[in-house]
Amino acid sequence: MAISHKEKGMSYVLSSKDLLGLKDISKEEIELILSTAEAMKEILFRDIKKVPTLRGKSMVCLFYEPSTRTRTSFELAGKYLSADTVNISTSTSSVVKGESLRDTGRTIEAMGIDLVVIRHSCAGAPHMLAQEISASVINAGDGMHEHPTQALLDMFTIKEKKGRIEGLEVAIIGDILHSRVARSNIWGLKKMGANIRICGPMPLIPPNISDLGVRVCSSVEEAVEGADVVNVLRIQRERQDKGFFPSLREYAKIYGIDKEKLKGAKEDVLVIHPGPVNRGVEITSEVIESSCAAIEEQVTNGVAVRMALMYLLLQGGAKNEAAD
Amino acid sequence: MALKEKAKIMTAEKMARTLRRIAHEIVEKNSDIENLVLVGIRRRGVPLAERLAEHIRLIEGVQIPLGMLDITMYRDDLETKSCNPEINKSEINFSIEGKRVVLVDDVLYTGRTVRAALDALIDFGRPSAVQLAVLIDRGHREIPIRADYVGKNVPTSRNEVISVKVKEIDGVDEVIIKEKIPD
Numbered sequence: 001m002a003i004s005h006k007e008k009g010m011s012y013v014l015s016s017k018d019l020l021g022l023k024d025i026s027k028e029e030i031e032l033i034l035s036t037a038e039a040m041k042e043i044l045f046r047d048i049k050k051v052p053t054l055r056g057k058s059m060v061c062l063f064y065e066p067s068t069r070t071r072t073s074f075e076l077a078g079k080y081l082s083a084d085t086v087n088i089s090t091s092t093s094s095v096v097k098g099e100s101l102r103d104t105g106r107t108i109e110a111m112g113i114d115l116v117v118i119r120h121s122c123a124g125a126p127h128m129l130a131q132e133i134s135a136s137v138i139n140a141g142d143g144m145h146e147h148p149t150q151a152l153l154d155m156f157t158i159k160e161k162k163g164r165i166e167g168l169e170v171a172i173i174g175d176i177l178h179s180r181v182a183r184s185n186i187w188g189l190k191k192m193g194a195n196i197r198i199c200g201p202m203p204l205i206p207p208n209i210s211d212l213g214v215r216v217c218s219s220v221e222e223a224v225e226g227a228d229v230v231n232v233l234r235i236q237r238e239r240q241d242k243g244f245f246p247s248l249r250e251y252a253k254i255y256g257i258d259k260e261k262l263k264g265a266k267e268d269v270l271v272i273h274p275g276p277v278n279r280g281v282e283i284t285s286e287v288i289e290s291s292c293a294a295i296e297e298q299v300t301n302g303v304a305v306r307m308a309l310m311y312l313l314l315q316g317g318a319k320n321e322a323a324d
Numbered sequence: 325m326a327l328k329e330k331a332k333i334m335t336a337e338k339m340a341r342t343l344r345r346i347a348h349e350i351v352e353k354n355s356d357i358e359n360l361v362l363v364g365i366r367r368r369g370v371p372l373a374e375r376l377a378e379h380i381r382l383i384e385g386v387q388i389p390l391g392m393l394d395i396t397m398y399r400d401d402l403e404t405k406s407c408n409p410e411i412n413k414s415e416i417n418f419s420i421e422g423k424r425v426v427l428v429d430d431v432l433y434t435g436r437t438v439r440a441a442l443d444a445l446i447d448f449g450r451p452s453a454v455q456l457a458v459l460i461d462r463g464h465r466e467i468p469i470r471a472d473y474v475g476k477n478v479p480t481s482r483n484e485v486i487s488v489k490v491k492e493i494d495g496v497d498e499v500i501i502k503e504k505i506p507d
Contacts, residue, residue, distance in 0.1 A: 039394060039411040048447045053397040315402045
């Protein structure tokens, strides 16, 4: 029988009403989220995919940037837990009439919402909203800052496939500069004890990134050498107008992950990708379809991780009190 | 709130004998043993269910399918808890459709855990019958639920706590009655 958190003297609560990023949460909190997600995943494979846990709770997905998988994942996670979910896509809301984020937040709070899931192009927008309202806030991606739920589902996938995170060699390949996924992954994985190497075109490697405790590699081959996990980032075409690299074709040739480049990795290397995939650019179809990739499973795990977070943030009364 | 130990109401030997007796009762009441499954309620119902299954195997020579149920997500008191209860996985790796399910738990008290367990169980399918086996029934029901198999009836006051310990989790088999003392 697995040792429970109680026996390890661990608390069952997150320290904040919000999940804004992985930079400021503890290793124990990450472990709590991941172990709760394990129980949530079982629900996804039932005939009846619904439990009454969050009955009577309501949540809003407030997305100022386009998204299919993250928004749908949050919405389904809420529905599987019996919460009522509403979507606001800003292109059809009062935001186009000039309503500020603060006012939008207060308005939906006045309607009795318990949780706001927000994606915004400005770094720090979720943090500002979290201070403004008493409902819980989950950051679903803010600018080039953090995307904590993606990093949590990546870590969940790694833990599930490898049995642990501590001591693993993880390579993160691609556009680190614009990637909130990379930043959240680096903060989270470091806390869990993994070693991280990063690699990408030099203009897309932020200066001082090694301050976060990662090794910057000059070639993909070097980064992949002996890696347990390769996390391939999406080339964000919408953010490449400044000519960070000459062409997609050249990028694919030098940084695109194919079977050949994976040869130096551990034999049982795990390849993950946050999606959506640009096939043939940052990763080849051959790798995507191979047994070392877990891209679809990441999507499934994403729902489980978000269910776990909603449960931990919305259920239970006053925080900081001891368990019964 | 401190707890003071009042009395040991069941020793390891007594517990073993009690479980053997319950196993016999289960077999007696369910003649179509092929349709019988046991589901333990996490956490201490699970090792108790495992032992009942072992006794039934010794009596009837049949290995009964065994599942475990985590009822946290079905509790009606989540809101009032000061803290999120830990959630564990439910594992029922067989169909309960049309089966006779015996739910197993350590203590029957208000009945609310069993109510939650019934909701949780029914999300896995429609059993033909559900029965309840508990090691200790301490009374004070708040909803109309009763056990089909009871190890020991223990009249208690609400000020007391029944602590069931099992080897697999606590390293020892015993049942102790404790009393809450205000600080």
